[in-house]
Each structure stands twice: as structure tokens, then as C-alpha cells.
Amino acid sequence: MNLLEIHQDPAVYLVLAALLLAIGLFGFIRRNTLVGMLISGELIFGAAMLNLMAVNRFFVPDPTVGHVFILFVMGLSAAEVAIALSIVIAVYRNYRSIRTREIAEMQG
Amino acid sequence: MNAFPASEFLIFVIFWLFAGATVGGALFAVFTKWIIRSVCGLATASVGLAGMFYYLNSPFLAMIQILIYIGAVCITIVFAIMLAEPDEPVDAPGMHSVPWNIGAGIVAAAIFWGVARLGVTGDWQTPAVRVSDGSVEMIGVALLTTHSLALEVVALILLVSILGALAIARKGRHIE
Incomplete structure (x- = not known):
């Protein structure tokens, strides 16, 4: 494989998306504040978009469908961020903290 | 003969610059202690992703990625940080314990291995004809x-x- 044409190779993008997914998942488990978990979730969203886009570029007869789908995903992710951050604000107002350990009242 | 002999090399370098920005930004976002730096890491990763989209034949999505992720998502998270002070005190036991981190690393490595293996060894079919560009x-x-x-x-x-x-x-x- 020619190293200079590596950007034409779908495997690079798929591995990069998998790496991004793993990093996001690691952060999601590791973080103990709500905002930190939200940022990791955005990384996972990015991994999903990169994966979809790579498949759309190389293996799909009509690439337009993938573009529309990614736009849909981006809209969902923006909506998710808006809702999640308003919940963070509401939680902070009630608990004066957004650490996940301190808002585990319903843990039983 | 190419009129710009170095252009292939430049494309190669810029590709790895964007790929490095994606992975480096994501790692920085996950490992840094302060949430505001984590947001900066997310923004860097978004720039890298936009570059990846550009290389995947979709400059439109690259622009949208920068607009939405850096212009909207990161700014909104920064506002939430200003309102909610998500950082822990410096002396408090901030992150989870070491075994928890190791467990998270093992889970992430397993997921990466599985998904990357699927992506590399999968039987992907290239379509014979494309109906649109x-x-x-x-x-x-x-x-x-x-x-x-x-x-x-x-x-x-x-x-x-x-x-x-x-x-x-x-x-x-x-x-x-």
C-alpha cells in the first residue's frame, strides 16, 4: 500500500473511529462529573459520525443519503447537549454540586 | 506529470495533522483534570473530525461540524461550566480510584480491539456504480x-x- 495514498483507505478511518469510540467510552466511565461525561458522550457521537461517513464515502452507491443522515445525527446531538446542560443547571441549583457521587439519592 | 510535485506529500501531512488533532484532542479531553481544558480538547477533536470529513469528500459536513460542534456545543458547555462550577476542589479525591481507571481502560481497549478488527477484516463491498457524487x-x-x-x-x-x-x-x- 502506498503510504502517500493512505487517505484513500477506508480502514484508516474505521480504525480512527474505533479509537475515538474507545477514548469516549473510557472517559465516560472515568469522569465523575456530569459535564465531563457529556463531553465524553460527544466524543462517542463524533466516532459514530466518522464511521458512518467513512462507510458512506467508500461503500455506498448514493453518498447523499449518508450526508442527510449525518445532519440528522448532528441535530440530535445538539438537542441532546441543550437538554443535558439544562438538566445539569437544574441539578446544580438543587444540590450545589454536579458530581455523580453526590446526586445518587435514588441508588437505594 | 503533476504541476505541484509536493502536493501529494502535503496532502499526506495534512491528513495526519487532522488525524492527530482528532486523537490528541480526544485524549486530552478525557485525561485532563479541569473541565474547561476538556472542552478545549473536544474543540480540537472537532477540528480534526472536520478535516476527516473534508478528506471523505464532504466539505459541507466539515463546515457544519465546525459550526455546530465548536460554535454551538462547546460554547454551550462553556456556559454551563460558568454557571455550575463542575471542577472538584484540588485537595479532594477528584477522579475515581486507580482500579476503576484500569477497568475503564480495559473495557475501552476491548471495545477498540473488537470494533477496529471488524472494520479492518470486514468483507466490505465497493459498489460497482455510484448514482450521485x-x-x-x-x-x-x-x-x-x-x-x-x-x-x-x-x-x-x-x-x-x-x-x-x-x-x-x-x-x-x-x-x-
Whole structure:
């Protein structure tokens, strides 16, 4: 494989998306504040978009469908961020903290 | 003969610059202690992702990625950080314990190994013929004809999420 044409190779993008997914998942488990978990979730969203886009570029007869789908995903992710951050604000107002350990009242 | 002999090399270097920005930004976002730096890492990763989209033949999505992720998502998270002070005190036991981190690393490594192996060894079929080139013009036509319902649904989702966010954040607010 020619190293200079590596950007034409779908495997690079798929591995990069998998790496991004793993990093996001690691952060999601590791973080103990709500905002930190939200940022990791955005990384996972990015991994999903990169994966979809790579498949759309190389293996799909009509690439337009993938573009529309990614736009849909981006809209969902923006909506998710808006809702999640308003919940963070509401939680902070009630608990004066957004650490996940301190808002585990319903843990039983 | 190419009129720009170094252009292939430049394309190669810029590709790895963007790939490095994606991975490096994501790692920085996950490993840094302060949440505001984590947001900066997310922004860097978004720039890298936009570059990846550019290399994947979709400059439109690259622009949208920068607009939405850096212009909207990161800024919104910064606002939430300013309002909610998510950082822990320096002397408090901030992150989870070491075994927890190692467990998270093992889970992430396993997921990475599985998904990457699927991506590399999978039997992907390249289509014989492409019916469109995925240009911005084709996307615009598709959004207003074939996929107009998706566009409307996204608009509705965004409207509802804005109203929901306002309702949730507004409740419980009272004058002391």
C-alpha cells in the first residue's frame, strides 16, 4: 500500500473511529462529573459520525443519503447537549454540586 | 506529470495533522483534570473530525461540524461550566480510584480491539456504480425532495429541545 495514498483507505478511518469510540467510552466511565461525561458522550457521537461517513464515502452507491443522515445525527446531538446542560443547571441549583457521587439519592 | 510535485506529500501531512488533532484532542479531553481544558480538547477533536470529513469528500459536513460542534456545543458547555462550577476542589479525591481507571481502560481497549478488527477484516463491498457524487447541490436537492421529512423532523426536535431546555432550567428559579 502506498503510504502517500493512505487517505484513500477506508480502514484508516474505521480504525480512527474505533479509537475515538474507545477514548469516549473510557472517559465516560472515568469522569465523575456530569459535564465531563457529556463531553465524553460527544466524543462517542463524533466516532459514530466518522464511521458512518467513512462507510458512506467508500461503500455506498448514493453518498447523499449518508450526508442527510449525518445532519440528522448532528441535530440530535445538539438537542441532546441543550437538554443535558439544562438538566445539569437544574441539578446544580438543587444540590450545589454536579458530581455523580453526590446526586445518587435514588441508588437505594 | 503533476504541476505541484509536493502536493501529494502535503496532502499526506495534512491528513495526519487532522488525524492527530482528532486523537490528541480526544485524549486530552478525557485525561485532563479541569473541565474547561476538556472542552478545549473536544474543540480540537472537532477540528480534526472536520478535516476527516473534508478528506471523505464532504466539505459541507466539515463546515457544519465546525459550526455546530465548536460554535454551538462547546460554547454551550462553556456556559454551563460558568454557571455550575463542575471542577472538584484540588485537595479532594477528584477522579475515581486507580482500579476503576484500569477497568475503564480495559473495557475501552476491548471495545477498540473488537470494533477496529471488524472494520479492518470486514468483507466490505465497493459498489460497482455510484448514482450521485454527494456534492452540496445533490445534498440540497435531496433535503428538499427525498429527505424533506427528515429535515422537518430535525427542525421539530430542535424546537422541542429548546423549549424543554428552557422549561427545565427555568423551574426552581426563585428570587431569594
